[in-house]
Amino acid sequence: MNIKQILIEKANAAMIAAGLEQGTNPAVTQSTRPQFGDYQINGAMGAAKKLKTNPRELAQKIIDNLDVSDIAAEVEIAGPGFINIHLKPAFLGASVEAASQDDKLGVAQHPQADTVVVDYSSPNLAKEMHVGHLRSTIIGDAVVRALEFRGDKVIRQNHMGDWGTQFGMLIAHLEDMLNEGVDLEAVALADLETFYRDAKKRFDDEAGFADKAREYVVRLQQGDAHCNKLWQLFIDTSVKHSEEVYKKLNVTLTRDDIKAESAYNSELQRMIEVLKEKGLAQEDQGAQVVFLDELANKDGEPSVFIVQKSGGGFLYSTTDLAACDYRSNELQADRILIFVDARQSLHFSQVELTARKAGFLREQTSYEFCPFGTMMGEDGKPFKTRTGGTVKLADLLDEAVTRAKAKLADSDSPHSAQEQEEIARKVGIGAVKYADLSKNRTSDYIFNWDTMLSFEGATAPYLQYAYTRVKSIFRKAGIDSTTHQAPVVIAAPQEKALAIKLMQFEEVLDQMISDATPHVLCGYLYELASLYMSFYEACPVLKEGVSDADKNSRLVLCSLVAKTLHKGLDLLGIEVMEQM
Numbered sequence: 001m002n003i004k005q006i007l008i009e010k011a012n013a014a015m016i017a018a019g020l021e022q023g024t025n026p027a028v029t030q031s032t033r034p035q036f037g038d039y040q041i042n043g044a045m046g047a048a049k050k051l052k053t054n055p056r057e058l059a060q061k062i063i064d065n066l067d068v069s070d071i072a073a074e075v076e077i078a079g080p081g082f083i084n085i086h087l088k089p090a091f092l093g094a095s096v097e098a099a100s101q102d103d104k105l106g107v108a109q110h111p112q113a114d115t116v117v118v119d120y121s122s123p124n125l126a127k128e129m130h131v132g133h134l135r136s137t138i139i140g141d142a143v144v145r146a147l148e149f150r151g152d153k154v155i156r157q158n159h160m161g162d163w164g165t166q167f168g169m170l171i172a173h174l175e176d177m178l179n180e181g182v183d184l185e186a187v188a189l190a191d192l193e194t195f196y197r198d199a200k201k202r203f204d205d206e207a208g209f210a211d212k213a214r215e216y217v218v219r220l221q222q223g224d225a226h227c228n229k230l231w232q233l234f235i236d237t238s239v240k241h242s243e244e245v246y247k248k249l250n251v252t253l254t255r256d257d258i259k260a261e262s263a264y265n266s267e268l269q270r271m272i273e274v275l276k277e278k279g280l281a282q283e284d285q286g287a288q289v290v291f292l293d294e295l296a297n298k299d300g301e302p303s304v305f306i307v308q309k310s311g312g313g314f315l316y317s318t319t320d321l322a323a324c325d326y327r328s329n330e331l332q333a334d335r336i337l338i339f340v341d342a343r344q345s346l347h348f349s350q351v352e353l354t355a356r357k358a359g360f361l362r363e364q365t366s367y368e369f370c371p372f373g374t375m376m377g378e379d380g381k382p383f384k385t386r387t388g389g390t391v392k393l394a395d396l397l398d399e400a401v402t403r404a405k406a407k408l409a410d411s412d413s414p415h416s417a418q419e420q421e422e423i424a425r426k427v428g429i430g431a432v433k434y435a436d437l438s439k440n441r442t443s444d445y446i447f448n449w450d451t452m453l454s455f456e457g458a459t460a461p462y463l464q465y466a467y468t469r470v471k472s473i474f475r476k477a478g479i480d481s482t483t484h485q486a487p488v489v490i491a492a493p494q495e496k497a498l499a500i501k502l503m504q505f506e507e508v509l510d511q512m513i514s515d516a517t518p519h520v521l522c523g524y525l526y527e528l529a530s531l532y533m534s535f536y537e538a539c540p541v542l543k544e545g546v547s548d549a550d551k552n553s554r555l556v557l558c559s560l561v562a563k564t565l566h567k568g569l570d571l572l573g574i575e576v577m578e579q580m
């Protein structure tokens with residue numbers, strides 16, 4: 001259920017009945033304070049300004065035509081023409097009951113399922129995944145889970161960088177390692193960073209090696225069997241490294257979701273032909289270039305988008321054009337979401353403009369570049385190791401678990417050692433994920449172990465703990481939280497606030513899905529947990545003297561809180577535990 005949506009529809013109808021033009025914005029919002037009601041219709045002011053009439057009178061006219069008797073107990077005009085809606089406790093009670101009996105917690109399926117291609121994680125395989133890939137991977141995965149929960153058809157695409165000049169150097173080095181009889185898994189490729197560094201050193205210093213590397217790239221791109229075999233070996237190992245990280249991170253990507261750069265190889269020449277045919281690409285110093293006036297600089301010089309190098313080689317840009325064509329024309333995507341570092345925004349503007357003109361992107365396909373900011377260290381500079389190196393993502397995650405374990409260490413713990421390990425893993429990984437996901441996607445943020453592992457404030461441990469607290473009530477009562485049912489009576493203000501928050505889950509998911517912003521869900525879950533704590537203080541559940549009706553009604557609220565926290569965290573890819 002989406003109360004906001006219901007009110008928008010009702011307000012639209014009332015505005016038309018009041019003589020306003022179709023399409024007038026009803027401006028429905030959640031109220032910021034209880035004295036302003038629970039929701040507001042603020043559209044009277046804007047409409048009155050346009051018509052040069054009195055906004056309060058117009059608001060009254062809208063109210064006269066507004067039929068909200070099924071959901072609202074009171075509707076009033078406030079200030080210059082706000083319409084405040086106070087929801088009906090009986091409506092909220094019935095809605096909570098219905099949601100608690102529904103697998104989807106009352107969240108309706110999208111009436112029209114979209115086909116959504118989501119390009120995320122997409123590391124370059126020459127090296128191991130580093131912290132720079134964390135954001136793309138987990139933000140993308142959260143949005144994917146939410147889209148699927150709402151019933152959209154999602155096609156995950158891990159656009160891995162497995163093609164390009166570095167691979168010549170890497171396979172030439174790999175060949176020598178094999179000839180020397182080095183054990184591949186255990187030694188040569190166990191640490192891709194070292195392997196890359198060694199290869200690069202030879203490329204820079206060793207006579208003849210760079211030439212061989214260049215020759216190998218050409219042979220690889222021409223489909224030479226020997227070079228392809230070496231390349232495949234390297235790619236396989238590198239993909240395995242990524243899979244380990246996905247597993248640690250509890251991310252849904254699998255091998256089947258890989259649609260790497262090399263997959264578009266056979267299409268690249270055709271992209272250039274089409275661009276030339278349509279007069280979009282032209283030769284410039286031997287290269288093929290698309291000049292884009294739409295992205296011109298201050299001096300009016302068009303933006304330069306190179307699609308083929310002077311030697312004939314293709315680029316990252318060419319591959320992205322082919323990806324547009326495949327996703328839009330072949331997969332018939334309604335939406336394409338791409339989670340990449342904000343520093344690539346010019347590239348994606350160029351890709352979209354060019355692809356639209358060339359017909360690689362259909363008009364019906366919305367192309368959504370979803371940029372994110374950088375993860376910073378305490379010093380406000382991009383996150384690095386103490387010695388200034390890049391931090392491997394796998395190491396960072398291991399450290400998170402170690403730190404969580406230290407923080408949770410308790411000699412009186414009722415849990416077995418193995419259970420404690422499991423809890424520490426969920427808390428540590430959850431903390432890193434929540435800290436990242438809860439930040440506004442586009443801003444940079446400072447990575448801080450102490451804040452993210454704290455049990456206070458908006459953190460994963462706080463939410464995981466809140467979940468266990470709700471579950472403990474059911475253990476105490478000896479009642480199954482998943483099946484408990486009873487009539488729900490909303491009386492206390494804390495019950496009402498909690499019920500309204502519970503009913504806003506769909507609204508939040510809709511926003512997260514349309515804007516590709518998991519932080520909206522993170523904020524919601526924190527508010528939900530906090531309202532639950534206030535409710536629990538004010539409205540005893542199992543205390544002596546509480547009537548059976550109140551107890552059972554409140555237990556339904558508790559159980560829907562537990563289910564919503566569980567589902568919400570699950571959509572963020574964060575695991576919960578029954579006890580902590």
Ligand code: ARG
Pocket residue numbers: 119122123124159160161320323338339340
């Ligand atoms: N491999 C690229 C990088 O690490 C990201 C690829 C993103 N997706 C795309 N279609 N270009 O920077």
